[in-house]
Amino acid sequence: MSRRNKKGTGTGIIVFVxxxxxxxxxxxxxxxxxxxxxxxxxxxNLEAQINKEKERATDIRNLEAYVQTKKYIEQIAREKxxxxxxxxxxxxxxxx
Numbered sequence: 855m856s857r858r859n860k861k862g863t864g865t866g867i868i869v870f871v872x873x874x875x876x877x878x879x880x881x882x883x884x885x886x887x888x889x890x891x892x893x894x895x896x897x898x899n900l901e902a903q904i905n906k907e908k909e910r911a912t913d914i915r916n917l918e919a920y921v922q923t924k925k926y927i928e929q930i931a932r933e934k935x936x937x938x939x940x941x942x943x944x945x946x947x948x949x950x
Contacts, residue, residue: 920926931937938944
């Protein structure tokens with residue numbers, strides 16, 4: 855009888871060790887899947903930011919081209935400096 859108990863105990867230990875290893879691997883897999891989901895969300899957010907910045911860069915390039923045009927220079931001269939062409943007539947309101 856003592857031999858049967860020893861064989862059963864050895865098999866039980868082996869099964870326990872295998873189950874422990876399986877549990878550790880399963881837990882690790884779940885943890886990695888969670889991390890992957892978080893990284894996917896982060897990646898989508900970063901891609902959205904990249905697209906936004908590309909649009910912004912395009913807008914800046916367009917504005918840079920517009921700023922160098924004669925039309926923009928005239929607009930700023932009229933609005934901020936109050937300049938006009940010689941042939942233009944300016945009407946001003948009289949304050950009472």
